[in-house]
Amino acid sequence: MSTRIAVIYYSSTGHVHALAEAVAQGAEATGAEVRLRRVAELAPAEAIASQDAWQAHHDATRETVTEASIDDLDWADGYALGTPTRFGNPTSQLKQFIDQAGPLWAQGKLADKAATSFTSAQNSQGGLESTILAVNNVFYHWGAIIVAPGYTDERLFAAGGNPYGTSFASGQGNPVSEEALTAARIQGERLGTFAARIATREDEDAVPADQAAAYTGA
Numbered sequence: 001m002s003t004r005i006a007v008i009y010y011s012s013t014g015h016v017h018a019l020a021e022a023v024a025q026g027a028e029a030t031g032a033e034v035r036l037r038r039v040a041e042l043a044p045a046e047a048i049a050s051q052d053a054w055q056a057h058h059d060a061t062r063e064t065v066t067e068a069s070i071d072d073l074d075w076a077d078g079y080a081l082g083t084p085t086r087f088g089n090p091t092s093q094l095k096q097f098i099d100q101a102g103p104l105w106a107q108g109k110l111a112d113k114a115a116t117s118f119t120s121a122q123n124s125q126g127g128l129e130s131t132i133l134a135v136n137n138v139f140y141h142w143g144a145i146i147v148a149p150g151y152t153d154e155r156l157f158a159a160g161g162n163p164y165g166t167s168f169a170s171g172q173g174n175p176v177s178e179e180a181l182t183a184a185r186i187q188g189e190r191l192g193t194f195a196a197r198i199a200t201r202e203d204e205d206a207v208p209a210d211q212a213a214a215y216t217g218a
């Protein structure tokens with residue numbers, strides 16, 4: 001049985017997409033079976049078309065990257081979530097995906113899994129850490145085991161030394177640096193490693209049945 005890892009992300013202009021690919025490569029290097037998935041785009045066509053980089057990335061990934069399904073989280077033994085910063089927070093696109101996880105949560109199917117998150121913002125102090133911490137708040141509710149990069153590898157310092165998760169400051173649309181891609185691969189390796197250690201893949205309910213029955217989420 002190989003460990004199953006889901007790398008699920010949103011990206012408008014490609015930076016988080018590049019990080020997601022690197023996280024997936026890192027997890028694959030541990031022997032894990034990996035699903036790289038983009039969440040659904042919610043923005044209107046006019047908004048996407050208003051930025052060349054957004055339209056180009058949208059067109060490039062629409063057919064080549066499978067859209068994420070909430071079942072990917074059920075399938076996985078460990079998951080990584082990636083999102084650009086939006087005013088210091090995750091994007092509504094990723095949040096919309098997360099908000100569909102109520103039924104899985106109610107069945108305890110998100111718990112006891114390794115989890116980690118990564119991001120990109122324009123500015124190095126523009127909310128990278130707050131975005132990662134906001135995603136990680138969700139992981140607490142899911143009962144996930146957060147796998148932080150910490151300072152576990154010297155190469156992380158060259159990428160800015162963010163112990164919370166890989167983050168890249170894109171400035172005026174600079175391509176993701178090799179240092180950040182290396183950090184993302186390290187993060188993916190750690191996710192794959194720890195998911196393998198804690199994977200149980202049991203379907204027992206973690207939430208009492210009466211509480212699950214009372215849940216009215218989507």
Ligand SMILES: Cc1cc2nc3c(=O)[nH]c(=O)nc-3n(C[C@H](O)[C@H](O)[C@H](O)COP(=O)(O)O)c2cc1C
Nearest residue numbers: 011012013014015016084087088121122123126170
């Ligand atoms: C509505 C909106 C809000 C943003 N908020 C921030 C912000 O708070 N701080 C920041 O540094 N960058 C901010 N950005 C910039 C993006 O986070 C940044 O360009 C990121 O690298 C894009 O990642 P992507 O290429 O994967 O879409 C914002 C962009 C948009 C469109």
